Amino acid sequence: xxxxxxxxxxxxxYGEALALDRVSLDIGAGEVVGLLGPNGAGKSTLINLFVGxxxxxxxxxxxxxxxxxDPVVRRGIGVTPQETGLPEALRVGEIVxxxxxxxxxxxxxxxxLGRFGLTDLARRQVxxxxxxxxxxxxxxxxxxxxPRLVFLDEPTTGLDVxxxxxxxxxxxxxxxxxxxxxxxxxxxxEVEALAKRVVVVAQGRVLADDTVxxxxxxAGVHRVSFVADPxxxxxxxxxxxxxxxxxxxxxxxxxxxxxxxxxxxxxxxxFSGLEVRPTSxxxxxxxxxxxxxxxPS
Ligand SMILES: Nc1ncnc2c1ncn2[C@@H]1O[C@H](COP(=O)(O)OP(=O)(O)OP(=O)(O)O)[C@@H](O)[C@H]1O
Numbered sequence: 001x002x003x004x005x006x007x008x009x010x011x012x013x014y015g016e017a018l019a020l021d022r023v024s025l026d027i028g029a030g031e032v033v034g035l036l037g038p039n040g041a042g043k044s045t046l047i048n049l050f051v052g053x054x055x056x057x058x059x060x061x062x063x064x065x066x067x068x069x070d071p072v073v074r075r076g077i078g079v080t081p082q083e084t085g086l087p088e089a090l091r092v093g094e095i096v097x098x099x100x101x102x103x104x105x106x107x108x109x110x111x112x113l114g115r116f117g118l119t120d121l122a123r124r125q126v127x128x129x130x131x132x133x134x135x136x137x138x139x140x141x142x143x144x145x146x147p148r149l150v151f152l153d154e155p156t157t158g159l160d161v162x163x164x165x166x167x168x169x170x171x172x173x174x175x176x177x178x179x180x181x182x183x184x185x186x187x188x189x190e191v192e193a194l195a196k197r198v199v200v201v202a203q204g205r206v207l208a209d210d211t212v213x214x215x216x217x218x219a220g221v222h223r224v225s226f227v228a229d230p231x232x233x234x235x236x237x238x239x240x241x242x243x244x245x246x247x248x249x250x251x252x253x254x255x256x257x258x259x260x261x262x263x264x265x266x267x268x269x270x271f272s273g274l275e276v277r278p279t280s281x282x283x284x285x286x287x288x289x290x291x292x293x294x295x296p297s
Pocket of ligand 1: 014017018019037038039040041042043044045046082
């Protein structure tokens with residue numbers, strides 16, 4: 001598979017802060033790739049490096065076989081950053097015309113508006129649009145130049161369910177025509193709706209790069225908590241990813257709650273108030289991050 005974008009051992013620092021730590025990633029032609037991770041994981045930084053808005057501290061970034069800092073190369077991509085500002089006084093149709101005029105073979109105005117459910121808004125001034133309508137327009141503009149590759153940073157943040165579905169349809173239509181998409185999200189469900197491949201990023205590192213299904217299983221960790229008496233007699237339990245003790249209550253994060261509870265019972269240590277519950281994806285990320293930090297590669 002041809003890689004349309006690639007990072008090789010890319011590190012990015014902002015002063016002392018390490019935003020990306022030796023990230024190597026290939027984006028293949030025709031893929032939809034979801035970058036998933038909690039706040040501050042490094043997702044936006046990665047997108048900004050791919051599209052040439054930032055340069056790596058070390059390592060290399062390739063875009064469409066060239067450099068992201070080359071304006072000719074950049075003409076082949078579309079981008080919607082996490083935050084966008086649009087001129088309030090212009091009408092939706094005028095903004096589309098303005099943006100498409102910068103590209104050699106743009107998408108037609110009506111086709112672009114139609115794909116993203118914006119046809120009825122063509123004559124409206126941007127200043128009068130709702131936040132969700134502005135966001136949909138901002139995302140649609142990434143596709144205006146008929147790009148080969150599109151980067152979308154949290155495309156559906158702030159959208160209601162219907163607007164989100166319309167946007168997903170627009171992204172899918174682009175993909176069905178052979179387009180390649182990299183998008184960031186906090187939600188596995190969103191990635192699942194669009195992408196087969198998901199790259200989990202946390203603390204600047206790639207924790208997983210796999211199918212959505214595999215990551216869903218990986219994220220299926222549980223939180224097991226109980227009061228042990230005494231805590232000091234608790235043996236080492238299997239499969240523990242994270243471990244805290246507060247006021248005698250032991251809180252464990254594990255990928256296999258059944259095995260852990262069986263081992264706890266067999267240990268003979270007295271315990272009470274056993275609770276087992278699935279973690280949110282956010283907690284699962286933290287557990288995955290904790291285990292990654294505990295065993296650096
Ligand atoms: N311009 C900057 N100056 C200093 N630190 C920065 C800058 N941009 C990002 N960072 C830091 O780099 C790290 C990664 O940030 P980044 O915005 O890439 O994460 P993210 O995964 O996109 O987060 P979010 O989901 O909140 O958008 C964070 O610790 C952030 O504070």
